[in-house]
Amino acid sequence: MIKFFIYFLQSILIYLFFIIGKIIGLNLSRKVFSWIFCVIGPVFKSKKVIDKNLHIFSKNISDDEKKQITKSMWNNYGKTFIEYIHLNILKKESSHIQILGENNLMRPIHSDKPVIFISGHFANFELMSMEITKKKINLATIYRPLNNFFLNPLMEYLRKKYICRNQIKKGIKGVREAIEHIQNKNSIALMVDQRVSEGEKINLFNKPALTTTLPAQLALKYKLEIIPVFIERKKDDNFIIEFYDPIQSDKFRDKLDLSLKLNSILESMIVRNPKQWIWTHNRWK
Numbered sequence: 001m002i003k004f005f006i007y008f009l010q011s012i013l014i015y016l017f018f019i020i021g022k023i024i025g026l027n028l029s030r031k032v033f034s035w036i037f038c039v040i041g042p043v044f045k046s047k048k049v050i051d052k053n054l055h056i057f058s059k060n061i062s063d064d065e066k067k068q069i070t071k072s073m074w075n076n077y078g079k080t081f082i083e084y085i086h087l088n089i090l091k092k093e094s095s096h097i098q099i100l101g102e103n104n105l106m107r108p109i110h111s112d113k114p115v116i117f118i119s120g121h122f123a124n125f126e127l128m129s130m131e132i133t134k135k136k137i138n139l140a141t142i143y144r145p146l147n148n149f150f151l152n153p154l155m156e157y158l159r160k161k162y163i164c165r166n167q168i169k170k171g172i173k174g175v176r177e178a179i180e181h182i183q184n185k186n187s188i189a190l191m192v193d194q195r196v197s198e199g200e201k202i203n204l205f206n207k208p209a210l211t212t213t214l215p216a217q218l219a220l221k222y223k224l225e226i227i228p229v230f231i232e233r234k235k236d237d238n239f240i241i242e243f244y245d246p247i248q249s250d251k252f253r254d255k256l257d258l259s260l261k262l263n264s265i266l267e268s269m270i271v272r273n274p275k276q277w278i279w280t281h282n283r284w285k
Contacts, residue, residue: 011150021082026089029082030237037078038071045280053279056205057270072275076233080124084155087162090127097131101243104227108137108187115246116215116226120193120266121278123233129164129189131241140166140181142174142190142214164189175214182222189229190215192262195283200256204263209284216258219249226258228265232273 017036021029050073054066083090090096099105108115117139119128129141141164146152160167166181168174168188178188192212201208219226225246232240244265252258270277 007148007150010148014151015154017082018085021085026083026086027237029086030079033082034075034078037081038074041074041077042070049282050279053281053283056207056284057274069275070279073277073279076123076276077278079233079237080126083124084126084158087126087130087158091130091134091162094131094134096238097127098238098240099131099243100240101245104243104245105132105135106137107225107227107246108185109135111225112185114138114182114185114187114222114224116219116224117187117189117229118192118215118226118262118265119189119229119231120191120269121281122269122273123231123239123276125191125231126159126163127239128229128231128241130162132187132189133164138184138186139164140168140178140186140188142168142170142178142188144170144194178214178218182218182224188215188218193266193277193283194281195285200259202256202259202263204283205267207284209263211259211263213255213259215262216249216252216255219247220252220255220258224249226262228262228269230269230272233276 017033021033024032050070051066054061054069058065103110117128117132119125129139132139141159143159146155156167166186168177168181181188190212192215194212195210196212197210199210199212202211202213203209204211215226218224226249227246228244230242230244232242234240247258247261247265249258252261
């Protein structure tokens with residue numbers, strides 16, 4: 001009952017924020033909500049988890065560096081949050097996005113075979129799948145529903161309308177759906193940076209972390225390429241999305257070997273811009 005009440009209050013607050021963001025427009029709402037998240041974010045998320053994660057990331061990290069990374073993370077978090085209500089604007093054009101590695105992006109069309117796109121929660125991570133679908137690539141994305149059942153219907157609606165029509169919920173049923181999409185020549189996109197209870201302990205920054213092996217299993221079973229994707233927010237709130245060279249799954253012994261490779265790529269992405277990764281996940285629990 002308490003959780004029900006908390007979720008209800010959270011949803012009221014977020015719906016109110018979305019209404020305000022819609023009224024004041026995209027550019028102003030980015031400024032307002034980046035400031036709001038810098039203020040209220042630390043209140044709702046454990047500083048201990050962030051500090052622990054940053055210490056694993058770099059044992060020699062200074063307190064000043066921790067503060068800079070944490071502040072920048074909340075700044076980006078606030079912008080990403082309010083951009084959900086402006087997805088219609090971001091969907092209309094791509095002038096705010098620079099694509100690197102477009103030949104890699106177009107692999108599913110050029111090879112007439114699906115691929116698996118993997119990434120992490122960087123910058124506005126939702127824009128990666130949005131840009132893939134803009135290129136007329138058949139895509140299905142795997143996602144974890146929000147715990148807040150009042151908010152989840154709205155988020156699912158926004159994702160299906162503006163990001164990717166084919167949304168797959170994580171879980172056993174979701175795996176079956178992903179296989180069906182692959183068999184129908186639809187590519188798959190998923191995040192590989194969150195802790196999963198059903199995963200394998202694989203090193204991330206030299207410390208074992210429960211890691212999904214799903215992309216590795218699918219790639220090995222169906223002989224698919226894996227294309228890592230990185231997104232970065234620039235100072236002017238434009239974005240760079242880079243599609244890395246494809247990983248040939250048949251060069252790896254098994255799912256653990258391939259998953260270790262994916263974690264090493266994720267590490268390089270985090271090092272590339274630690275200020276735009278979400279450090280609030282209890283990744284090494």
